Amino acid sequence: MLNISNNRISDQIDITKLKSGKEIFTKEHHKTFKKFLLAFSIILLIILFLPWTQNVSSKGQVTTLKPNQRPQTLQSQIPGRIEEWFVQEGDFVKKGDTILRVSEVKSGYFDTKLAERTGNQLNSKTLSAKAYNNKIIALQNQINAIKQERVLKLEQAKNKLKQAYLKAKSDSIDLEAVKIKQQIAQTQFDRVVLLEKEGLKAVKDVEEKRAKLQELSAKLISQENKFFTTKNDIINAQLAISSTQASYADKLSKTESSLYSAQSGAYDAEVQVSKLETSLANYSKRNSLLFITAPQDGYINKAIKSGIGETFKEGEQLVNIMPSNYDLAVEMFIEPIDLPLIHIGEDVRVQFDGWPAIIFSGWPNVSYGTYGAKIVAIENFISSNGKYRVLIVPNENEEPWPEAIRVGSGAKTIALLENVPIWFELWRQINSFPPNFYQPENKESDEKTKKKK
Structure with missing residues (x-):
């Protein structure tokens, strides 16, 4: 009751004797709430001391491990004119198969003999x-x-x-x-x-x-x-x-x-x-350059120059081909401030676009839909986007990557670093401090052996 009227009835009626009043005014809710707060505080305190894996997250895309396994374009070393196509987009070609035939456009080479x-x-x-x-x-x-x-x-x-x-x-x-x-x-x-x-x-x-x-x-x-x-x-x-x-x-x-x-x-x-x-x-x-052949086994992705009779210059792109045999990898980009934290051989978790995942960045073992990987190469020079490029490959000791992944699809990566308490990680995040600088165990052992020698 608000008691905003001058004519009060609270003095005349005892609402605690009513059934609803007894239900409301006779119970001590604050005791239950205090117990709840105490339990919540204890659980929160325990959680603050649980281990948390520091990590560096970034975005990247799927690529191949070796340069000769990546999509490539075929060019002609001489200027010419398209005369005949022997393939169409999506066809599989073997190494040495003829893709198209061209003819000369320079008058000095018109003589067939x-x-x-x-x-x-x-x-x-x-x-x-x-x-x-x-x-x-x-x-x-x-x-x-x-x-x-x-x-x-x-x-x-x-x-x-x-x-x-x-x-x-x-x-x-x-x-x-x-x-x-x-x-x-x-x-x-x-x-x-x-x-x-x-x-x-x-x-x-x-x-x-x-x-x-x-x-x-x-x-x-x-x-x-x-x-x-x-x-x-x-x-x-x-x-x-x-x-x-x-x-x-x-x-x-x-x-x-x-x-x-x-x-x-x-x-x-x-x-x-x-x-x-x-x-x-x-x-x-x-004369042998008048026939454009496949440099390796692969699939014809796209005909950049199409039609019959279309002319082109030397070095101009004609057709795009994707090798059939390749080893998948993911290239991720990290900030320069995180570069000293990344080492070759370190574990990384990867989430691929199109594959549902539930991610707990601090507890990689609890995450669902992520795949294991390890770092194999770190770029020594900064990329055009202002970040350093890192190449990762599947971890052979964990679940293999999905077979349906295609080169060029997107991926999110989580580089796993040092294990710290959750309270320390919260304190670091609040103060915008970088993750702890650390050295991998194998590097520390190598340094100790060098000192002994």
Whole structure:
């Protein structure tokens, strides 16, 4: 009753004697409430001392463990035009299967027999190089023959020179002998003339000595002429040696010039052969690039370029393929402040989009619908979203991940850290403190062993 009226009836009527009044005013509800508060306080106090697992939560997506297992796009290394499709979206292809055929759009490669004609040019150039090599061998043989002939000719000319020297020496001796004889004849003639004047010799003796003197004088002149002729032979022999050397030097120079020309032609032919071999290999490789093949077993996800007759540039994406064999993983992103708390090999709980889950982040064993995982890689450089990327894979010791998971689906991750009381975790959350910095047990043991060593 509110007792807002001046006419009170509470003084006239005792409501505690009524049945409803007895039910209300005779019971002591505060005692029950105190018991309830006491029990609640005891339970709350016990809960505050229960263990709580600190964790770092983040969002990520399903990916693959190895880079070659992730979805990829196929590009063409050459510009071209789509001519024929051999698959459709959703088809399974094996490694090496042809996906589409393209054609050339550059005028320099329109000739369908370009590789064949280049091969013919290569054969011709190879034969030309062989011909140059044969010519080089012939010229080298010719040079060797000229050198041998020059040695023999010079030896012959030197022998003639020696003969001329010996003959000149012989003629010089003969000349000296004739001179002595001529002097003796002159002395005898003078003596006979003197005796004839004294009457001791006849005129006949004088005439005989005069004739003999004239004969020896003539013989002396002839011998001198012969000696000078022999000197000329020496000079001619020397000239012959010089001319022989000059002649064969000229022949060698011409032949060596031809040899160098042949070698230059051979080198040029080898360069052309090498260029043609490179061109032939490029043309053959380019012909194989007209067929886009599957790099590995997988499924055709999407045809980026479609239709027939559509042109594209080199390096432009044509089709998307998803490998059929892959190992699932989840990439999660953590804040830089939590990076020192994450270690390779640590346990992580994962919830996948589409799979219902009841999560108790502090009690991972009580959670339902989460799956075990462990950290295998931590990125060393911050990502474009300002967080660090962490890669996790299924934990082999726990329940396997669902088979229906697809690459690219979303996931929520909970990295499990140190166990602390609930009161400490509440105090940390209220003060916005980071989780406790800790080291895994295996790292601590490694550090102890290092210190012992």
